[in-house]
Amino acid sequence: MSLKKTRKIIHIDMDAFYASIEQRDSPELKNRPLIVGGSPNSRSVVCSASYEARRFGVRSAMSCAQAFRLCPQAIFISPHFEKYSQASLKMREIFKKVTSLIEPLGLDEAYLDVTENLLNEPMAKKIAVWIKDQIMKEIGTTASAGVGPNKFIAKLASDSVKPNGLVVVPPEKVFAFIQQLPVEKFWGVGPATTKKLHSKEIRTAADIRRLSPHQLQTIVGSYSSSLFEMAHGRDEREVDPSLDRKSKGSETTFKQDILNRNELLRYLEMQCLEISVDLKKLEMFGKTITLKIKYFDFKSITRSKTLFQPTNEVDYIYETAQELLSKDTEVGHRPVRLIGVSIGNLIYIKDPMQLWFEFPRIEFNLTKRNESTYL
Numbered sequence: 001m002s003l004k005k006t007r008k009i010i011h012i013d014m015d016a017f018y019a020s021i022e023q024r025d026s027p028e029l030k031n032r033p034l035i036v037g038g039s040p041n042s043r044s045v046v047c048s049a050s051y052e053a054r055r056f057g058v059r060s061a062m063s064c065a066q067a068f069r070l071c072p073q074a075i076f077i078s079p080h081f082e083k084y085s086q087a088s089l090k091m092r093e094i095f096k097k098v099t100s101l102i103e104p105l106g107l108d109e110a111y112l113d114v115t116e117n118l119l120n121e122p123m124a125k126k127i128a129v130w131i132k133d134q135i136m137k138e139i140g141t142t143a144s145a146g147v148g149p150n151k152f153i154a155k156l157a158s159d160s161v162k163p164n165g166l167v168v169v170p171p172e173k174v175f176a177f178i179q180q181l182p183v184e185k186f187w188g189v190g191p192a193t194t195k196k197l198h199s200k201e202i203r204t205a206a207d208i209r210r211l212s213p214h215q216l217q218t219i220v221g222s223y224s225s226s227l228f229e230m231a232h233g234r235d236e237r238e239v240d241p242s243l244d245r246k247s248k249g250s251e252t253t254f255k256q257d258i259l260n261r262n263e264l265l266r267y268l269e270m271q272c273l274e275i276s277v278d279l280k281k282l283e284m285f286g287k288t289i290t291l292k293i294k295y296f297d298f299k300s301i302t303r304s305k306t307l308f309q310p311t312n313e314v315d316y317i318y319e320t321a322q323e324l325l326s327k328d329t330e331v332g333h334r335p336v337r338l339i340g341v342s343i344g345n346l347i348y349i350k351d352p353m354q355l356w357f358e359f360p361r362i363e364f365n366l367t368k369r370n371e372s373t374y375l
């Protein structure tokens, strides 16, 4: 028997985050199908869709044109990232009252390890209720929460009760909870692995559990051991609060190759916005911008530039990415299959709120940290 204490992990996920924030701020958008993204006749993508729009099959990352075909009565609005990142920061302040073991996943989701917690509350369910209440009170939107003995189970749990749900899966219920879980829902299982499993009539966790580790290995190769563990409800990954990631990036692979330069720039701008918002949320700044392009023939190139001073401002990131794109690429001449941007050389700033709203266009050297610079 393991002496390890059973962990209590909460996965919290805001419901239709951007759309909910917009509905919160504009009463006329409430209870209406709302799409946050580009205009319906552009090739831009849906950033977020309200539940009213999802009923028509609209999903995040779908092209706005397709969303419009599915739901012509939807209201389309452009994103307001500053608002979302404000809400995201507030959410993190709430989490910090519970534990320092917080692992953010994007702007609106996080894992919290509440095995030990600052509220001294042994019932993880009560903590989840408290967090949901605080989010409603402080931010004015709903979130869904899943509680489980590990990250895999906690996330599945919260996904299963969206929107505005809460579910607890105690260790003794884990088997039953994932019994009928389709293999494609497993963490790390992509289309290729799904295909391999389906070809052997393996469709659910229960199907996987009927195999020996060796049998599973002959089907999916090296991935078999983690899949085997998950099918038994086990997941040893820690909640990782470490902020010193090496880089932060975003990329998009197109269903159809894109030749049009302006169209590519729109994706690029969206990606830069995403990175900027993520960095702000993590209280981080980066210095090296890298543009990645994969052409239709799978030939891929990267171009980088290191800035004089670190930034997390979308304007600077996008400006640099555009510059890289204009220089020494074949964009506009060869169809592009994938475009992406990332920022590296990241640094963490302790108290960014002081400089948030007036991020220095003035010069200051962040490598020499001097408290007085930030106060």
Ligand SMILES: [Mg+2]
Pocket: 013, 014, 015, 016, 017, 108, 109
């Ligand atoms: Mg969400």
